[in-house]
Amino acid sequence: xxxxxxxxxxxxxxxxxxxxxxxxxxxxxxxxxxxxxxxxxxxxxxxxxxxxxxxxxxxxxxxxxxxxxxxxxxxxxxxxxxxxxxxxxxxxxxxxxxxxxxxxxxxxxxxxxxxxxxxxxxxxxxxxxxxxxxxxxxxxxxxxxxxxxxxxxxxxxxxxxxxxxxxxxxxxxxxxxxxxxxxxxxxxxxxxxxxxxxxxxxxxxxxxxxxxxxxxxxxxxxxxxxxxxxxxxxxxxxxxxxxxxxxxxxxxxxxxxxxxxxxxxxxxxxxxxxxxxxxxxxxxxxxxxxxxxxxxxxxxxxxxxxxxxxxxxxxxxxxxxxxxxxxxxx
Numbered sequence: 001x002x003x004x005x006x007x008x009x010x011x012x013x014x015x016x017x018x019x020x021x022x023x024x025x026x027x028x029x030x031x032x033x034x035x036x037x038x039x040x041x042x043x044x045x046x047x048x049x050x051x052x053x054x055x056x057x058x059x060x061x062x063x064x065x066x067x068x069x070x071x072x073x074x075x076x077x078x079x080x081x082x083x084x085x086x087x088x089x090x091x092x093x094x095x096x097x098x099x100x101x102x103x104x105x106x107x108x109x110x111x112x113x114x115x116x117x118x119x120x121x122x123x124x125x126x127x128x129x130x131x132x133x134x135x136x137x138x139x140x141x142x143x144x145x146x147x148x149x150x151x152x153x154x155x156x157x158x159x160x161x162x163x164x165x166x167x168x169x170x171x172x173x174x175x176x177x178x179x180x181x182x183x184x185x186x187x188x189x190x191x192x193x194x195x196x197x198x199x200x201x202x203x204x205x206x207x208x209x210x211x212x213x214x215x216x217x218x219x220x221x222x223x224x225x226x227x228x229x230x231x232x233x234x235x236x237x238x239x240x241x242x243x244x245x246x247x248x249x250x251x252x253x254x255x256x257x258x259x260x261x262x263x264x265x266x267x268x269x270x271x272x273x274x275x276x277x278x279x280x281x282x283x284x285x286x287x288x289x290x291x292x293x294x295x296x297x298x299x300x301x302x303x304x305x306x307x308x309x310x311x312x313x314x315x316x317x318x319x320x321x322x323x324x325x326x327x328x329x330x
Contacts, residue, residue: 051181
């Protein structure tokens with residue numbers, strides 16, 4: 001399904017492989033694209049909200065670098081403000097393309113920083129994709145061949161938020177109400193992409209700041225914020241899609257791509273994508289009940305082919321396979 005873009009300039013920039021210009025979304029609400037060195041994404045969005053007292057409140061902040069700091073500073077100046085005007089940064093999730101600049105903003109302006117309690121804990125604990133204590137048992141459980149273990153081990157031991165240092169002043173929970181300079185914003189917990197991923201809803205403006213929960217041109221990865229025993233990222237994500245579908249008719253301000261309408265349709269398309277993968281894995285498991293995660297993953301039709309998967313992509317395929325198996329068992 002092709003979603004309905006609500007921004008000609010953003011969708012044109014996305015198609016051209018360029019960075020969108022600063023754009024007014026509503027009175028006093030602006031979209032700022034911050035560059036990132038990932039070819040499939042190219043930028044992440046930071047959203048600036050003006051308050052009645054002249055201060056600014058940001059949703060997300062972009063990758064931390066000197067170039068991006070200059071880019072954000074220029075963008076803030078272009079809407080008539082300075083970085084010193086920023087009063088708060090509300091982070092959708094712990095990834096560096098969304099939270100990276102928050103620490104530097106806090107140092108310069110004294111802005112408060114908010115993040116969901118679960119993602120904040122993962123940052124403070126320096127969480128890795130697979131906890132160190134269970135790394136070897138995970139490789140055994142997945143039946144990773146000996147000659148492929150080093151590359152999978154290295155990918156699994158990566159930090160979920162490399163280099164991120166963000167002192168958090170407020171730890172969000174589902175249902176929290178934020179007063180952003182006289183504008184009301186409510187927090188909705190949307191786990192799946194990361195365990196502590198949140199969205200921010202402005203009901204008066206009918207806007208959903210969706211982070212990476214719902215994207216217009218790709219399906220967000222799942223389980224990318226660290227794992228704990230007994231968690232179920234697939235089940236959590238499918239539930240979160242149901243929750244966000246209730247906001248159909250709202251405009252989505254995503255972390256990447258371009259703003260769009262069609263929350264319920266995009267949620268259903270995303271659900272169908274994951275359900276199809278679950279059905280494929282279920283059929284493979286039923287045909288060979290004793291197969292390992294490695295065996296099942298090797299028979300799935302991955303984009304680019306199984307044989308081309310290596311390192312991080314190989315780990316991701318194995319992790320996704322196990323997450324789907326866990327959800328099917330549940």
